Amino acid sequence: MKSRFVALGLILIFNLSFIASAFTYDIKTQPGYEEFIKYLDKIFFVSTDEMKNIIKDFHSEMVNGLSGSNSSLKMIPSFTDRANGTEKGKFIALDFGGTNFRVMLVDLDGKGGVFVSSVDKYVIDKQYMEGTGEQLFDFIASGIKKIMEKNNISSHNQLELAFTFSFPVEQTNIAAGRLLIWVKGFTASGVVGKDVVVMLNEALKRIGIKNLKVAALVNDTVGTLVAKSYTEPSCDIGVVLGTGTNACYSEKMVNIKKWREISDKETMIVNMEWGNFNKLPITVYDKNVDATSSNPGAQRLEKMVSGMFLGEILRVVVHDLIDRNLIFQDESAINAFSNHPDFTTQDVALIEADNTDNLENVEVFLAKKGVKNITLESKKLLKHISKLVSCRSAKLAASSIAAVVLWIDPELKNKHVIGIDGSLFEKYPGYKEMMDDALKSLFKENSEHIVLEQAKDGSGVGAAIIAASVASTNNIKH
Ligand code: BGC
Numbered sequence: 001m002k003s004r005f006v007a008l009g010l011i012l013i014f015n016l017s018f019i020a021s022a023f024t025y026d027i028k029t030q031p032g033y034e035e036f037i038k039y040l041d042k043i044f045f046v047s048t049d050e051m052k053n054i055i056k057d058f059h060s061e062m063v064n065g066l067s068g069s070n071s072s073l074k075m076i077p078s079f080t081d082r083a084n085g086t087e088k089g090k091f092i093a094l095d096f097g098g099t100n101f102r103v104m105l106v107d108l109d110g111k112g113g114v115f116v117s118s119v120d121k122y123v124i125d126k127q128y129m130e131g132t133g134e135q136l137f138d139f140i141a142s143g144i145k146k147i148m149e150k151n152n153i154s155s156h157n158q159l160e161l162a163f164t165f166s167f168p169v170e171q172t173n174i175a176a177g178r179l180l181i182w183v184k185g186f187t188a189s190g191v192v193g194k195d196v197v198v199m200l201n202e203a204l205k206r207i208g209i210k211n212l213k214v215a216a217l218v219n220d221t222v223g224t225l226v227a228k229s230y231t232e233p234s235c236d237i238g239v240v241l242g243t244g245t246n247a248c249y250s251e252k253m254v255n256i257k258k259w260r261e262i263s264d265k266e267t268m269i270v271n272m273e274w275g276n277f278n279k280l281p282i283t284v285y286d287k288n289v290d291a292t293s294s295n296p297g298a299q300r301l302e303k304m305v306s307g308m309f310l311g312e313i314l315r316v317v318v319h320d321l322i323d324r325n326l327i328f329q330d331e332s333a334i335n336a337f338s339n340h341p342d343f344t345t346q347d348v349a350l351i352e353a354d355n356t357d358n359l360e361n362v363e364v365f366l367a368k369k370g371v372k373n374i375t376l377e378s379k380k381l382l383k384h385i386s387k388l389v390s391c392r393s394a395k396l397a398a399s400s401i402a403a404v405v406l407w408i409d410p411e412l413k414n415k416h417v418i419g420i421d422g423s424l425f426e427k428y429p430g431y432k433e434m435m436d437d438a439l440k441s442l443f444k445e446n447s448e449h450i451v452l453e454q455a456k457d458g459s460g461v462g463a464a465i466i467a468a469s470v471a472s473t474n475n476i477k478h
Contacts, residue, residue, distance in 0.1 A: 031324075033326050036321070036324065036326055037381070037384070040317065040385065040388060041388065043281075043283045044283070044388035044389065044391075044392045045388075045392075046281070046392055046395040046396060046399070046438075048441045048442060050281055051395060051398070051399040051402070051438065051441070051442055052442070053279075054279065054280070054396070054399040054400070054403065055399060055402055055403040055406060055442075057277075057279035058073070058274075058277065058279075058399075058400065058403035058404075058407075059403060059406075059407060061073040061277060061279065062075060062272070062403075062407060065272070066251070066255055066256055066257055066258060066270070067257040067258055068257065068258030072276050072277050072278040072279070072300075073272050073273065073274060073276065073277055074168060074170075074180070074271075074272070074273040074276065075256075075258075075270050075271075075272055075273075076168075076169070076170060076171060076219075076270065076271040076272075076273060077171065077256055077259055077268055077270060077271075078171060078218070078219065078222045078248065078268065078269040078270065078271050079171055079173055079174040079268070080174060080216070080218070080222065080226070080268070080269055080466045080469065080470075081250060081265060081267055081268055081269055082225065082226060082229040082235075082236075082250055082267075082269065083226050083227075083229050083230040083462075083465045083469070085111070085112045085230055085231070086110050086111075087108050087110065087230070087465045087468035087469050087472065088108050088109065088110030088468055088472070089107075089108055089160075089464075089467075089468045089471055090105065090106070090107050090108075091105075091106050091108075091159075091160050091161065091162045091215070091463075091464040091467050091468065092104070092105060092106075092144065092147065092148070092153075092159060092160070092161045092162070092212065093105075093106045093161075093162045093164070093460040093461065093463050093464045093467075094140065094143075094144060094161060094162070094163050094164065094200075094460075094463075095164040095166075095220070095223075095457075095459055095460035095463070096140060096163075096164060096165055096166065097164060097165070097166025097167070097184075097220050097243075097244075097459070098124075098166065098184050098242065098243035098244060098308075099123065099124060099243055100121055100122055100123045100124055101121075101122050101124060101140060101143065102119055102120065102121050102122075102457075102460060103119070103120045103122075103143045103144055103146075103147045104116050104118065104119045104120075104147075104460050104461075104464075105117045105118040105147065105151060106162070106460065106461055106464035108464060108465060108468055112230060112231050114227075114230070114461050114464075116460075116461065117151075118147060118150065118151055120143060120146060120147050120150075122139075122143050124136075124139075128188070129185060129186045129187065129188060130186075130187050130188065131188055131189075132188060132189050132190055133188045133189060133190040133191035133194070133199060134190070134199075134203070135188070136188045136191070137199045137200055137202070137203035138203050138206060138207065140200065140203065141200065141203035141204050141206070141207045141209065142207060144161070144204065144209065144212070145207050145208075145209060148209070148212075154211075157211060158211050158213065159211055159212050159213070160212075160213055160214075160215040160467050160471065161212050161213065161214050161215060161467075162215060162216050162218065162460070162463035162464040162466065162467035163175075163196075163197065163200065163214050163216065163217050163218065163463065164218050164219070164220050164223050164459045164460055164462075164463045165177075165196050165217060165218070165219070166219060166220035166221075166240070166244065166246075166459070167179055167181075167182065167183055167184070167186070168180040168181055168183065168273050168276070169196060169217070169219065171217065171271075172195075174215075174216050174217065174466070174470055175197055175214050175215060175216055175217050175470075176195050176197050176198075176217065177195060177196060177197065177217050178193055178194060178195055178196075179191050179192050179193065179194060179196055180192070181295060181298060182294070182295065183244060183275065183295060183298070183299055183302070184243050184244045184308055185294055185308065186294070187294055196217070197214045197217050200214060201214065215467035215470050215471060216463055216466040216467040216470055218459070218462065218463040218466055219246070219248065219271045220240050220246070220421065220459035221238040221239060221240050221246045221247055221248040221271060221272075221459075222238060222248050222269050222271055222459075222462065222466070223238075223458060223459030223460065223461070223462030223463045223466070224238035224239070224240060224419050224420075224421045224455045224458040224459050224462055225237065225238025225248055225249070225250075225269060225419055225462065226238070226269075226458075226462035226463075226465050226466055227419070227455060227458030227459070227461045227462035227465060228417070228419030228453070228455040228458055228462075229419070230461075230462075230465055232417050232419070232453070234414075234415050234416065234417045235417040235418070235419045235453075235455075236249055236250055236408060236416055236417070237249045237401065237404050237405065237408075237416060237418045237419070238269075238418075238419050238420075238421075238455070238458075238462075239397075239401060239418055239419070239420045239421075239422075239425075240420070240421050240422045240459075241305070241306065241307075241397055241420060241421075241422040241424040241425040241431075242306065242307050242421065242422025242423045242424055242425075243306060243307050243308045243422075243423070244275055244299075244302055244306050244307075244308060245274065245275050245301065245302050245305050245306040245397065245422070245424075246271070246272065246273055246274055246275050246302075247272050247274050247400065247401070247404060248269050248270060248271045248272060249269065249270060249272070249404050249407075249408060250267045250268070250269050250270075251267060251268060251269070251270040252266065252267055253265060253266055253267060253268060256268065256270065272404070274301060274400055275299045275301055275302030275305075275306065276298055276299050276300070276301065276302070277300065277301040277400070278300040278301070280300055280301060280304060280396070282300065282304075285313055285316045285317050285320070286300070286303060286304055286313070288316045289303055289309055289312050289313055289316060290303055292340055292341075301396065301400065304392065304393065304396055305393045305396050305397050305424075306393075306424065307344075307345040307422070307423055307424040308345075310345040310348045310389050310390060310393060310424075311341065311342075311343030311344040311345050311346075311347050311348055312340065312341045312343060313389050314343055314347070314348050314351075314382075314385055314386055314389050315337055315339075315340070315341070315342065315343040317385050317389070318337050318382065318385065319337045319338065321381070322334055322337060327378050327381055327382070328371060328373075328374070328378050329373070330371065330372050330373040332370050332371050332372040332373075333371045333372075335370060336366070336369040336370050336371045342369075345423075345424060345428065346427075347365065348386045348389060348390060349386075349390070349427070349428050349429055350362075350365055351365065351382055351383050351386040352383060352386040352387050352390060352429065352430075353429045353430075354383065358376060358379075359376065359379040359380065359383060362379040362382060362383060363379060366379070366382075390428060390430075390431065390434070391434055393424070393431075394431050394434035394435045394438060395434070395435075395438040397435055398434075398435040398436075398438035398439050398442075399438065399442075401418055401435075401439075401450065401452075402439060402442055402443070402450070405418075405449075405450055412443060412446050412449050412450075413449075414449065415449050415451065416449060416450050416451065417451045417453055418450065418451065418452050418453065419453060419455035419458060420452055420453065420454055420455055421454070421455050421456060421457065421458050421459060425452075425454065426454055426456065432452055435452055436452065
């Protein structure tokens, strides 16, 4: 009996020193392979109790954000609400939010019908992401000019633009807002603190377009919610799980305590900017990813959940394992896993989804990265880590959604359709199922009240719907 206690004590001491060492990267006692995997399993595992804590912390941060107190959730009023399906008109929609931007011509028939007649897509090169604000907005304006020329849109008719800008913006009205901070790898100079609509207007003027007015400035989550609710009235939350992550929902005006203006509206959509939520079980690997990002300290939830970071999390974990001689005992692997940020979420997905006997797809992938002498055990470990990273992401995303649903409906009595856009949700194999499982573990059979539905490319259309509702309030005919 006594010896069992001694053994337990030793295991405890070993584990504690091991956890401490893993957090500081300064290990004196080298843990064995099995122990280290158990440790990874533990730190990446999000238990149901932890999910409940996250929900509780979300609620207190929401209260603070809505009242204007210090909070990691900005809870930004969007100056708009859900659609009623009667919005009508023709708009140019600009959707700018991450690795690429799109310009579209959107026609709304006023009966729930949406017709998109032209879509141009542009990849945003690093030179624009990291150059000057003027260069970036000139590039966007040139995309708008092209679609106008292509569709023979006369430069005499007055036209309206619906502008989706998927970054943290403090809106001052429906068509104005200051950029609070760059996220998703953007650092273009001279934009933070400025009104992005003014910057776009100046770029349009520089390029000779004078007949285009920005009718609405919209976050992509808001566009997603509005587009989904155009045809699905029980959709009350819009979420993006893509390069970045965020959510919005329709809030009672009385709850938006920081709202100082008089309004006859009962509800308004609030852009939560949940990517910045920071009451989270953070690992040493997350600290590492954060420290080398373009905005250290910010967007902590985003850095654990979104598509921009899952590859990087995998890379830093594997890099640590190589350092500890626990995986890939070959020099070539050190080079392959040293490059920040050389791993993408598609890579994580490819590794996790490889169901061949000898993990041949993983082998091909590693060989392309230049890794030599690959063992089956190493490939299995890589797959295991990929699963840990994606599963944690899905559980955190599900907990965040659960928090918003419970905020709106504390007893989960009604059905809530969550309109979700973004490549992580759309393309990562099994991601939705992992989210559904997490919701089941929280709410048992009641989880059926939360319906996660894809709302593909909704943000541009949603912005057009918002522009139409602004126009109808102002009695402008399109
Ligand atoms: C931005 C949000 C945006 C989200 C999804 C985040 O990085 O802060 O404004 O909604 O990405 O695109």
